[in-house]
Amino acid sequence: MKKLFLLLLFCHVSSSVKHSLKYFFTTASGIPDFPDFMAAVHVDEILAGYCDSNSKTVEIKQDWVKNYLDNNTKVLEWHTRECSRESRPKTFKVWISSVMQHLNQSEGVHILQRINGCEWDEETEEVTGFMLFGYDGEDFLSLDLKTLTWIALKPEADIIKQRWDAEEARNEHHENFLTVNCPELLKTSLAYKKSFQLRTALPSVSLLQKTPSSPVSCHATGFYPDRAMMFWRKDGEELHEDVDRGEILPNHDGTFQMRADLNISSVSPEDWRRYDCVFQLSGATRDIITKLDKAEIRTNWVKPTNTTVLIIVAVVVVALVLIAVTGFVIYRKRKGERENGKIIYLTDSFCPLILVSELINLST
Structure with a gap:
């Protein structure tokens, strides 16, 4: 049976109505130039943001998250403080030193991780909070939210469990965050993500060609959502022959791109004006039509002298x-x-x- 820590770290939520917000914190010992502290936030198993104690800045990984934080500066300030304040890296360094001492480890490479967060079932409204520590890739300690006590997942963790069980105020703070604050933050984030994804963004469309004998590629990039079509027409009629349609691919900023190639080997120069490329986006009020014009084609090809x-x-x-x-x-x-x-x-x-x-x- 797989370890719970690895399960939470790598598995994807199987239910289509179950959502999750997870925080990953990492510190290490024995690795030169390694940050004292690293943190990552995942929403529905997708990396939303990252920071470490070296940069001390939050790196936003999704466009909708950036837009959300721009309109919720207090949330951004909180995450920035969590990453940059000295107490957080120091706390994790104390923890990993304590674990190493209990395990009689004075040197070597060791990694301590904490994952905490919540899952929310959109259909049943059920909320599940969790906090788990892993050490060197194995489960070490987990918090039981029903009893507000810690479970030692390795015999060596029992001493730490006893000490943390006595810290009732801190355990109550964990409970409040995992069962109240975390679900509220998750629901707010999901609502904003949904509204952001309902927007439509039209692309820039270009005609590209490698050499004068190559197919002409009609390329659209920067559109959203990914419900789009692109095709070539001749005299207003859609073409199926001599056309190669590419797949819709994601861009790094959350938008999408696609292309449709037209083989022009049998097209005479005087017939070029009869062809055009059509881009259609779901939710958009108009199509983007690009005429086949040699003057508009972009290429890196240079005619040999x-x-x-x-x-x-x-x-x-x-x-x-x-x-x-x-x-x-x-x-x-x-x-x-x-x-x-x-x-x-x-x-x-x-x-x-x-x-x-x-x-x-x-x-x-």
């Missing part, structure tokens, strides 16, 4: 001649050995080298 072609030809010719020279010299050398040393290497190989020089002059 005559000088470039001559240089390439010269390089190829030189390479071929050098191969011939090498083979010729080896042949004469072996032949000379058979004729008891009657060879003049410089004289025999000089003429091919003159030929190489003449070819280079001709190519330039």
Whole structure:
């Protein structure tokens, strides 16, 4: 049976109506330049924010979280204080030192983690709070919210359990956060996330092409939500042949991108104006239509110049001649050995080298 700590750390909520808010705190010993303290917040198993004692700033990982915190500065200030204040890293350092002492460990690499948070069932309204400590990847201590006592998950944790059981005020504080504050914060976050995701954001659409003979790619990026369609038309009729549609892919900022490629190998220049690319977004009031126009195509391709072609030809010719020279010299050398040393290497190989020089002059 898998350890509870690893289960909470890695598993995904199976119910579609169950949501979670989890805080991960980590400290380590014996790792040079490692932050004294790291914290991460997950909403529904997705990283929402991160901070550590080195940067002392909260890094927002989701657009909706940034928007939420911009309108709820007190929440942002609280998370920033939790990350930057000296007491938090010091507390975790004291804890890991205490555990190492109980386990007779004076050195080596060791990691102490705490995960706490809550789960809320949107259908039944049931709330479950939890707080769990892990040490070196194994369950160590967990808080029983019914009795407000700690459960030692390893025999070595029993001494710490007894000391923490006596700290009733702190355990009551944990209970209040896990069963009251955490669910309220989770529900507020989910409501804001939902309203943020109901918005629509139109993309920027570009025509891209690698080379003049490559397909023309109609590329849209920055749209939201991901319920979108893109297709090519000719004379107003949707095309299915000579069109390659890509998948909708996520961007790092929470928006999406997609493309549709049109094979133009059989399209004559005078017919280009008959083609256009259409982007449709669910919830949007208008489509984005982009005409197939050579002047609007973006590319990194550079037309080779005559000088470039001559240089390439010269390089190829030189390479071929050098191969011939090498083979010729080896042949004469072996032949000379058979004729008891009657060879003049410089004289025999000089003429091919003159030929190489003449070819280079001709190519330039």
